[in-house]
Amino acid sequence: MLTSPSDYYGQSSYGEVIGHAYAAQSSTRVDARLLRDGAGLRLLADNGDVLYAGPPTSREHVSGGPMLMRFGEDWTFDTDDVKGANLLLGPSRDSWLSNLEIWHPRLIVVLALCCLGVFAVWKWGLGLLVAVAIALTPAALVSSMDTGNMAAMDRLFADPTELSQTDQIMVRDVFENIKAHAPDAPYGDYTLLFRKADQIGPNAFALPGGTVVVTDALVEEFGDPDILAGILGHELAHVSERHSLHQLYRSLSIYVLVALVAGDVGPILEDVLLEGSALASLAYSREHEASADIIGVKTAFAAGYDPAALADFFEALSHDHGDGGPEWRSTHPSNADRIETIKKLAAEQ
Ligand SMILES: [Zn+2]
Structure with a gap:
């Protein structure tokens, strides 16, 4: 007692x-x-x-x-x-408390390593998670992102194309040429679709699965094959480099990414991935745009087009339409810098 x-x-x-x-x-x-x-x-x-x-x-x-x-x-x-x-x-002597006292110096090292680990996860963990999530994303899921986004676009703001057959054939020829010289599509094949979507003006964008949409206004205002080659080369680069998946996964929370990496793609995540507005609202990063410009210029040149034409397009675009809006109307780095870079790149080819 x-x-x-x-x-x-x-x-x-x-x-x-x-x-x-x-x-x-x-x-x-x-x-x-x-x-x-x-x-x-x-x-x-x-x-x-x-x-x-x-x-x-x-x-x-x-x-x-x-x-x-x-x-x-x-x-x-x-x-x-x-x-x-x-x-x-x-x-x-062998109780945990005395162990703790004996291992005091080692404990400090362990704590320091823990802090370093937390810092590393904070600094590089998201990029690593994104890379793993992309590697684990099944091709079928990426293809359904394209389908889901096209359905949403058609429902919300896109109408069937009113381009003439001649115009469509001309753009399709450029597309096939560019496709033949572009890096391979990581999921399925590159597909070209035309839409009349006045709300987004002269524009083109790519979905992660390889679907490339060209608006009627783009062909009507910039129907030059050299310009179209630069634009399409740039768009295919976004696909081959998986830029939209990077952006999409980066914008998701760590929690959702962990669920994806763990193979537990629940109904909520499917909604996020397949919901049309999720991709439409994403802007590519500065790095992604710069990388797509470089690959696009190289592809256009390899396919036999004048790669400097993309710079002409930017000059006309910034003059006529200003900045703002998705993809080609909200491009960063600023158009002036980009035009310079593209001209330089084109001259190097
Ligand atoms: Zn772009």
Whole structure:
């Protein structure tokens, strides 16, 4: 029974625990108690005789069983009051608390590594998760993003094309040429679609699965094959480099990405991925636009077109339409910088 509170550092406390003592080489068991008071720690027989004075030379405790202590050569003491014994004796050398003290320097290193790990996840984890999510995204899911987005676009703001057959054939020829010289489509094949969508003006954009949409206004205002080649080369680059998937996954929360990586694509995620507005509202990053410009210029040149024509298009676009709106009307870096870069790239070909 403990008679005084344990001290703060868990070293030991005054009190006693009841148990049994055995003399060495004897099976005789006597009632005994372990007592700590002002005179120190002692093993006492029931009649008050001091069997041993001082701390035990060793102690063992198997989880769930009694605690066994040896006092010198002569006495063994066991008690079921393990908790009381621990309070009385203080923590044993192998308790977690003393381990902690022994491993203090190592603990600091472990904590430092943990902090570094958290920093690394914060800094590079999202990019890594995005890369893994893209690698794990099944082609069928990417194709259904195209289908879902086209359905939403047709429902919301696109009408069937009114371009003449001649115009359509001309654009399709350029498209086939560019396709033949562009990096391979990562999911299925590149597909060209025409739509009358006055709301987005002269425009072209690509969906992640390889569907490329050209608006009537683009062909009507910029029906030059060299310009179309630059634009289509740029759009196919967005597909081959998986830019929309990068943007889409980057805009999703870590939680959703983890679900995707874990292979648990729930109904909510499917809604997000297939909902038309999700992709339509995304703007490519500056890096993605620059990378698509470089690949587009190279592709247009390889296919036999004048790669500098894309710069003409930008000049006309910024003059006539200003900035704002999706893809070709909200391009960053700013058009002036971009025109310079494209001219430089084209001159290098
Ligand atoms: Zn672009």
